[in-house]
Amino acid sequence: MRSSITEAPTVTEDRQRYEGVVGELEDRLRQMEAELAERGEFADEAEPRLYDFHTHTFLSDGVLSPIELIRRAVVNGYTALGIADHCGAGTMARAIEETTSDAELALQHWNFRVFPGVELTHVPASAIGELAAEAKRLGASHVVVHGESPVEPVEPGTNLAAVRCPDVDILAHPGRLTMEEAQIAAQTGVFIEVTAKDGHSLGNGGVVAMAREAGAECILDSDTHLPSHLLTPEFARTVAQAAGVLEGELDTLLRANPEKLIARIEARR
Ligand SMILES: [Zn+2]
Ligand SMILES: [Zn+2]
Numbered sequence: 001m002r003s004s005i006t007e008a009p010t011v012t013e014d015r016q017r018y019e020g021v022v023g024e025l026e027d028r029l030r031q032m033e034a035e036l037a038e039r040g041e042f043a044d045e046a047e048p049r050l051y052d053f054h055t056h057t058f059l060s061d062g063v064l065s066p067i068e069l070i071r072r073a074v075v076n077g078y079t080a081l082g083i084a085d086h087c088g089a090g091t092m093a094r095a096i097e098e099t100t101s102d103a104e105l106a107l108q109h110w111n112f113r114v115f116p117g118v119e120l121t122h123v124p125a126s127a128i129g130e131l132a133a134e135a136k137r138l139g140a141s142h143v144v145v146h147g148e149s150p151v152e153p154v155e156p157g158t159n160l161a162a163v164r165c166p167d168v169d170i171l172a173h174p175g176r177l178t179m180e181e182a183q184i185a186a187q188t189g190v191f192i193e194v195t196a197k198d199g200h201s202l203g204n205g206g207v208v209a210m211a212r213e214a215g216a217e218c219i220l221d222s223d224t225h226l227p228s229h230l231l232t233p234e235f236a237r238t239v240a241q242a243a244g245v246l247e248g249e250l251d252t253l254l255r256a257n258p259e260k261l262i263a264r265i266e267a268r269r
Contacts, residue, residue, distance in 0.1 A: 051258035053082030054221035147174035182214030
């Protein structure tokens with residue numbers, strides 16, 4: 001049996017060894033954090049990302065000019081912004097040209113990425129393929145199709161034409177998306193939109209459930225017409241959660257899928 005006299009130094013030695021190990025681990029941890037911060041990875045975790053590919057200016061029915069919309073997105077903490085004004089056959093050339101000019105200005109002076117796209121809106125379903133191809137030919141970064149919203153008389157067949165079209169990037173507010181449409185989108189890679197816009201958002205719950213079951217990818221957009229419609233990181237999460245997006249799916253919806261779309265846009269340039 002050990003006496004208390006021999007025990008005391010042993011406990012002290014154990015404590016010293018223990019503190020030595022903890023100290024080494026703490027040093028290693030600080031070193032790893034410094035390495036991650038240097039590579040920009042640690043900072044990324046803390047910094048919320050905010051993307052939005054569907055917004056309107058006064059080139060259609062929004063109230064802001066393209067550059068004011070961009071300025072307000074910068075102030076709201078956006079990582080990147082897509083502009084997609086309502087277009088038909090006759091208005092897309094002008095919208096693409098004018099938003100592209102302001103997108104170039106924002107990149108040059110504010111180092112802020114703006115994607116000048118279009119939203120094909122209430123066009124005949126059978127014309128979507130040719131109009132989407134024409135928009136891309138005119139330099140649109142991305143093509144959004146105004147889907148069969150529950151609150152507007154969009155021509156039936158619009159959702160189906162959009163998910164089948166290789167030049168369409170986002171099917172916006174598709175309302176009662178069918179399983180067939182969701183399965184096609186899963187194959188073609190057309191993103192299905194979860195919308196923050198009132199009215200259109202009535203369809204969100206069904207859209208999210210259908211897309212999940214089919215394995216189609218979703219993206220969240222504001223459909224901004226007024227400055228107050230622009231997203232914040234908190235509002236984007238609120239919209240997603242109200243649509244039934246699960247905690248474990250949030251990062252894919254709000255960060256990974258937008259980054260995937262940007263990679264696609266950049267690969268096409
Ligand atoms: Zn509108
Ligand atoms: Zn819209």
